[in-house]
Amino acid sequence: MSIEIRNVRKTFGDFVALDDVSVSVPTGRLTALLGPSGGGKSTLLRVVAGLEVPDSGAIEIEGRDATNLPARRRNVGFVFQHYAAFKHLSVARNVAFGLEIRRTPKAEIAERVDELLRLVHLESFAHRLPSQLSGGQRQRMALARALAIRPSVLLLDEPFGALDAKVRKELRDWLRRLHDEIPVTTVFVTHDQEEALEVADEIVVVNEGRIEQVGTPDDLYDRPANDFVMGFLGPVTRLGGVLVRPHDVHVEVLASVPASDDASSRPGGPVTGVVTRTTRVGFEVRAEVSAGDEVVSVVVTRAEARTLGLAAGVAVRLAPAQGAPTAPAAEPVAAAAPA
Amino acid sequence: MSPTLAERPGRTARERGPAPAAPARRRRRTPNGPYRLTATSGLGLGVALLWFSALALVPLLAVLVETSAGGWPAFVAAVTQPQTAAALTLTVTQALAVTAVNVVMGTLVAWVLVRDRFPGKRLLEVLIDIPFALPTIVAGLVLLALYGPSGPLGIDVANTRAAVFLAFCFVTLPFVVRSVQPVLAELDRDVEEAAASLGATRFTTFRRVVLPALAPAITAGAALSFARAISEYGALVLLSGNLPMRTEVGSVRILSYLENGQPEQAAAVASVLLLVSLLVIATIQLLQRKVARRG
Numbered sequence: 022m023s024i025e026i027r028n029v030r031k032t033f034g035d036f037v038a039l040d041d042v043s044v045s046v047p048t049g050r051l052t053a054l055l056g057p058s059g060g061g062k063s064t065l066l067r068v069v070a071g072l073e074v075p076d077s078g079a080i081e082i083e084g085r086d087a088t089n090l091p092a093r094r095r096n097v098g099f100v101f102q103h104y105a106a107f108k109h110l111s112v113a114r115n116v117a118f119g120l121e122i123r124r125t126p127k128a129e130i131a132e133r134v135d136e137l138l139r140l141v142h143l144e145s146f147a148h149r150l151p152s153q154l155s156g157g158q159r160q161r162m163a164l165a166r167a168l169a170i171r172p173s174v175l176l177l178d179e180p181f182g183a184l185d186a187k188v189r190k191e192l193r194d195w196l197r198r199l200h201d202e203i204p205v206t207t208v209f210v211t212h213d214q215e216e217a218l219e220v221a222d223e224i225v226v227v228n229e230g231r232i233e234q235v236g237t238p239d240d241l242y243d244r245p246a247n248d249f250v251m252g253f254l255g256p257v258t259r260l261g262g263v264l265v266r267p268h269d270v271h272v273e274v275l276a277s278v279p280a281s282d283d284a285s286s287r288p289g290g291p292v293t294g295v296v297t298r299t300t301r302v303g304f305e306v307r308a309e310v311s312a313g314d315e316v317v318s319v320v321v322t323r324a325e326a327r328t329l330g331l332a333a334g335v336a337v338r339l340a341p342a343q344g345a346p347t348a349p350a351a352e353p354v355a356a357a358a359p360a
Numbered sequence: 361m362s363p364t365l366a367e368r369p370g371r372t373a374r375e376r377g378p379a380p381a382a383p384a385r386r387r388r389r390t391p392n393g394p395y396r397l398t399a400t401s402g403l404g405l406g407v408a409l410l411w412f413s414a415l416a417l418v419p420l421l422a423v424l425v426e427t428s429a430g431g432w433p434a435f436v437a438a439v440t441q442p443q444t445a446a447a448l449t450l451t452v453t454q455a456l457a458v459t460a461v462n463v464v465m466g467t468l469v470a471w472v473l474v475r476d477r478f479p480g481k482r483l484l485e486v487l488i489d490i491p492f493a494l495p496t497i498v499a500g501l502v503l504l505a506l507y508g509p510s511g512p513l514g515i516d517v518a519n520t521r522a523a524v525f526l527a528f529c530f531v532t533l534p535f536v537v538r539s540v541q542p543v544l545a546e547l548d549r550d551v552e553e554a555a556a557s558l559g560a561t562r563f564t565t566f567r568r569v570v571l572p573a574l575a576p577a578i579t580a581g582a583a584l585s586f587a588r589a590i591s592e593y594g595a596l597v598l599l600s601g602n603l604p605m606r607t608e609v610g611s612v613r614i615l616s617y618l619e620n621g622q623p624e625q626a627a628a629v630a631s632v633l634l635l636v637s638l639l640v641i642a643t644i645q646l647l648q649r650k651v652a653r654r655g
Binding site for chain 1: 555
């Protein structure tokens with residue numbers, strides 16, 4: 022294991038940022054720390070980098086105890102959300118910074134800087150100042166700068182957070198490809214579940230200073246450990262007292278509106294209700310079904326909706342689809358799913 | 361005024377529509393070209409220039425005109441007169457020394473005020489400005505009481521060059537502090553953390569990352585502090601004793617020339633102080649730019 026975090030606790034005044042966190046980050050993989058803002062994921066990353074000193078607990082990097090090592094001796098590449106560019110230095114000098122500190126011979130620095138600038142597609146910007154680059158370019162420069170010192174682990178703190186949606190998407194695809202090219206152990210922090218699911222080999226879900234679940238994207242999506250993980254990784258709806266994904270609901274149209282139904286007695290069991298509203302969004306149809314005291318969201322394809330004749334006022338029986346992941350719902354319905 | 365109004369770039373471009381005519385494009389590329397002003401900005405510039413002229417430009421010119429009245433030989437004679445030359449040399453060397461001290465101490469004080477937390481910080485914040493706010497003759501009185509012959513500290517610098525240095529230090533203290541402080545406060549801590557994660561020690565981070573960012577502010581503070589020092593009168597006049605050839609400074613020399621009915625000579629000394637001040641400010645700016653480019 023490349024990074025070993027053991028029983029780390031960190032508080033800021035009364036606020037507990039990390040509460041006895043233990044997690045292992047596998048070597049050579051791309052790991053996402055995923056969670057809501059203020060959940061402690063950035064603090065965890067900064068503790069690993071040595072930018073934050075934990076109150077207790079231990080950090081091991083590549084088998085070496087790093088708990089008391091200052092940041093500069095951890096050989097960790099760190100990329101900040103707001104680039105942290107050295108504004109007075111050219112792009113090439115920014116990238117060379119760590120090597121100059123290490124008194125690397127000039128020729129070697131020049132060679133390594135060239136290689137890295139090619140890697141991040143900034144070779145023609147070597148003599149520009151950071152202020153003359155776009156946000157995406159600046160972040161690529163920051164990444165090259167962090168990689169220049171051949172770090173044993175690469176840590177990225179919300180690396181795409183300050184970029185607009187399109188650049189963010191481009192950059193995360195690029196990061197994935199880059200990681201396949203240079204498989205340095207990488208940990209990145211994100212609050213965007215889509216980003217984590219798309220890019221990461223492994224996801225660590227962090228919430229309120231604790232680890233909720235660790236697993237591959239498929240694990241987390243299909244076998245969420247609890248309602249928080251399920252709710253955070255994708256849209257959920259409440260059906261018969263359990264959480265289920267809206268597209269995992271099996272819909273059956275009934276001939277008439279049942280007078281009063283006791284079907285919702287069994288948790289997760291079928292419930293009956295009336296469609297109150299349907300919305301077409303592209304190829305899918307979202308329906309809201311009022312069933313007893315629950316409002317269930319259902320997502321079906323347009324074809325299905327047409328076959329079923331789904332429209333407002335139609336009576337339906339709903340049940341979680343066969344084999345669909347469910348989680349017991351906490352009261353009330355888990356935090357609005359980020360969509 | 362009317363031609364500039366008619367030539368307003370936005371309007372012409374819009375009136376002409378999307379015609380990709382070459383002149384239109386050229387005009388668009390320099391939307392606020394050097395001689396294109398709107399009515400309001402023209403008025404603003406006019407008022408600013410008038411104000412500046414009345415307060416600074418005209419008096420400065422008057423000094424130079426007064427100086428040139430006697431011609432070049434009279435100027436040279438006035439400035440090379442031993443007592444005057446000694447006063448000018450003392451003023452400039454002490455001002456340079458004080459500026460150097462301020463660059464270091466001012467940056468240090470600013471650092472402490474921005475980065476450290478300690479009891480009494482707010483009070484110190486206020487105290488820093490006192491030399492600036494205090495009437496300089498009051499400062500002179502305070503310095504005399506503290507460091508004069510009957511001072512409680514047992515340190516007597518009266519009638520020595522140390523008195524000049526001390527007085528300059530006192531009145532110029534806030535300049536570097538106040539110019540560096542806001543820049544330092546705005547400085548991204550990320551950048552320092554990035555340097556640390558790349559292997560830099562705190563000292564290296566300061567030298568290679570923080571200092572270049574502060575350089576313009578330090579320069580500005582240094583220039584102000586130098587300009588203030590060479591023009592100081594009130595704070596030092598009591599403590600220094602104004603001994604000819606030893607502790608007399610330029611401003612005192614100007615006054616004594618005037619009192620002796622020699623306005624041309626007074627203007628000559630004033631011109632030298634003015635030119636030295638401009639020269640030093642320009643040099644500091646140039647140096648800073650060079651450093652910025654090299655860094």
